[in-house]
Amino acid sequence: MPRGVQAAxxxxxxxxxxxxxxxxxxxxxxxxxxxxxxxxxxxxxVGNLYHHFGSKEAIFQRLIDEYWEHLLDPNNDLQRVFExxxxxxxxxxxxxxxxxxxxxxxxxxxLIFIDVIEFSGTHIRAFYESMAExxxxxxxxxxxxxxxxxxxxxxxxxxxxMVATRWLFYFFTVEKCFGVPMHFGxxxxxxxxxxxxxxxxxxxxxxxxxxxxxxxxx
Amino acid sequence: MPRGVQAAxxxxxxxxxxxxxxxxxxxxxxxxxxxxxxxxxxxxxVGNLYHHFGSKEAIFQRLIDEYWEHLLDPNNDLQRVFExxxxxxxxxxxxxxxxxxxxxxxxxxxLIFIDVIEFSGTHIRAFYESMAExxxxxxxxxxxxxxxxxxxxxxxxxxxxMVATRWLFYFFTVEKCFGVPMHFGxxxxxxxxxxxxxxxxxxxxxxxxxxxxxxxxx
DNA sequence: AGTAACAAAACGAGCGTTCGGTTTTTACGA
DNA sequence: TCGTAAAAACCGAACGCTCGTTTTGTTACT
Numbered sequence: 001m002p003r004g005v006q007a008a009x010x011x012x013x014x015x016x017x018x019x020x021x022x023x024x025x026x027x028x029x030x031x032x033x034x035x036x037x038x039x040x041x042x043x044x045x046v047g048n049l050y051h052h053f054g055s056k057e058a059i060f061q062r063l064i065d066e067y068w069e070h071l072l073d074p075n076n077d078l079q080r081v082f083e084x085x086x087x088x089x090x091x092x093x094x095x096x097x098x099x100x101x102x103x104x105x106x107x108x109x110x111l112i113f114i115d116v117i118e119f120s121g122t123h124i125r126a127f128y129e130s131m132a133e134x135x136x137x138x139x140x141x142x143x144x145x146x147x148x149x150x151x152x153x154x155x156x157x158x159x160x161x162m163v164a165t166r167w168l169f170y171f172f173t174v175e176k177c178f179g180v181p182m183h184f185g186x187x188x189x190x191x192x193x194x195x196x197x198x199x200x201x202x203x204x205x206x207x208x209x210x211x212x213x214x215x216x217x218x
Numbered sequence: 219m220p221r222g223v224q225a226a227x228x229x230x231x232x233x234x235x236x237x238x239x240x241x242x243x244x245x246x247x248x249x250x251x252x253x254x255x256x257x258x259x260x261x262x263x264v265g266n267l268y269h270h271f272g273s274k275e276a277i278f279q280r281l282i283d284e285y286w287e288h289l290l291d292p293n294n295d296l297q298r299v300f301e302x303x304x305x306x307x308x309x310x311x312x313x314x315x316x317x318x319x320x321x322x323x324x325x326x327x328x329l330i331f332i333d334v335i336e337f338s339g340t341h342i343r344a345f346y347e348s349m350a351e352x353x354x355x356x357x358x359x360x361x362x363x364x365x366x367x368x369x370x371x372x373x374x375x376x377x378x379x380m381v382a383t384r385w386l387f388y389f390f391t392v393e394k395c396f397g398v399p400m401h402f403g404x405x406x407x408x409x410x411x412x413x414x415x416x417x418x419x420x421x422x423x424x425x426x427x428x429x430x431x432x433x434x435x436x
Numbered sequence: 437a438g439t440a441a442c443a444a445a446a447c448g449a450g451c452g453t454t455c456g457g458t459t460t461t462t463a464c465g466a
Numbered sequence: 467t468c469g470t471a472a473a474a475a476c477c478g479a480a481c482g483c484t485c486g487t488t489t490t491g492t493t494a495c496t
Contacts, residue, residue, distance in 0.1 A: 010441065029335045031249035035486060045443045046487085052441085056486065088421050113331050116396050117247045125398060132403025153423040159412040160421040162402050163385070170388050178334050180343060184380050185350025194377040202420035203306050203378040205371040228475065253452060263477045265455085270475085274452065 014052050017042040018066070021059050026107035030060060030118045064115065064123045067108035076101070085142035087161040091196045095168055099192075102172035109177050135162055164199050171195070232270050235260040236284070239277045244325035248278060248336045282333065282341045285326035294319070303360035305379040309414045313386050317410075320390035327395050353380050382417050389413070 020042035024033040035056055039046045053059045073079060078097040081090060102109060115123045135158060143157045175181055175188060184191045238260035242251040253274055257264045271277045291297060296315040299308060320327060333341045353376060361375045393399055393406060402409045 048442045121397055128398045155415050155421045156412055167385050179339055180346045197373050200420045200422050202418045203373045204418050266476045
């Protein structure tokens with residue numbers, strides 16, 4: 001009987017239940033997944049599930065919490081890219097890290113959309129709202145310095161990094177979670193490269209700082 | 219008894235049912251909405267719903283079909299922007315049209331996410347896949363001409379218009395459908411303006427065509 | 437002995453769908 | 467214009483089933 005480093009009493013069982021629930025929720029949604037199904041998939045009895053979690057919704061909440069923990073873990077690749085704060089030079093790294101993050105957390109990402117639909121976004125709203133603030137904290141110092149050095153254009157780089165991050169997350173989510181690969185009519189890496197070029201240089205020809213000819217009617 | 223221009227027999231009833239179902243599906247999801255609830259909200263009896271639609275899923279399918287019809291209607295603002303094919307000069311118009319489109323079809327847009335979650339994307343996959351092709355048809359001619367005139371940079375403008383369109387749809391969907399307003403820490407129009415600037419000019423300073431200093435390690 | 441972990445049956449409610457029946461509309465020969 | 471019979475529209479109870487949860491226990495640690 002080992003003592004000292006021993007895990008909380010029934011951590012193994014709850015971990016199995018959470019894993020099973022994640023797989024089921026992410027594939028069929030919350031409402032369509034029954035406690036009995038989770039019971040069968042995890043090997044725990046229904047009564048035991050209620051003993052450990054109290055309710056079905058509590059299981060869902062636990063899974064959401066797990067995702068934030070993974071996502072904000074300073075040791076994962078994505079957080080390291082953010083820490084380095086070298087946008088837009090590291091756009092390729094950002095894309096790679098986000099691709100990996102979406103791949104690794106495929107099931108968890110589905111939970112976000114499930115929450116929006118089946119719970120009106122109750123469980124995830126707070127996080128979304130704090131996102132702008134988090135970016136501000138991470139990047140403001142770095143951007144101020146590099147602006148002074150003339151390394152940035154006239155666009156607010158904070159918006160740039162948020163636009164790029166969100167877009168890449170969205171792109172890979174559609175590709176990997178919604179099951180619609182190559183949805184720009186080209187392969188993934190090509191689409192990402194083009195996107196990075198746009199973020200860095202825009203679609204207009206370089207050099208000419210002349211304003212666009214006024215083609216809008218009203 | 220008017221004859222000639224008389225509508226199909228029970229169009230009014232089915233329209234009421236579809237409207238009620240759309241409101242309920244979009245707010246609570248497919249599984250969480252019961253036929254009895256649709257019956258109460260529409261004023262039709264449950265039996266009558268089955269008489270007109272045959273099954274619950276058939277109602278959902280009808281709503282998805284309605285959305286594509288609205289979205290591809292050549293008379294709406296968004297399709298007119300696409301027809302004009304003046305990207306990227308008309309980015310402001312594109313943003314306005316997409317904002318309106320998302321606002322007008324808020325409930326229908328939720329159906330897409332519901333389909334992805336509760337039906338594994340069965341009802342909408344075909345459309346997503348045909349999207350690249352549709353853009354190609356609309357824009358290829360216009361882009362070829364303007365490339366010859368030197369009005370476009372080195373970025374593939376077809377990717378540009380798809381990136382911009384998809385991003386704007388995504389942005390307004392989060393704002394208006396997911397209930398998370400101003401999620402970049404600024405108000406909507408400001409965030410859109412910044413995004414448009416990025417698409418046109420990129421985040422790097424203009425004029426300097428020098429390559430980025432190699433800051434990547436591997 | 438006491439507490440946490442587990443199991444299984446049972447409960448009440450709600451589900452999608454079907455069915456038997458009534459009402460309304462339609463079609464058409466007289 | 468009317469009468470009438472077929473067809474469509476409509477209703478609500480009932481069927482068989484599954485749901486989230488509770489209850490009542492038994493087993494296993496400490």
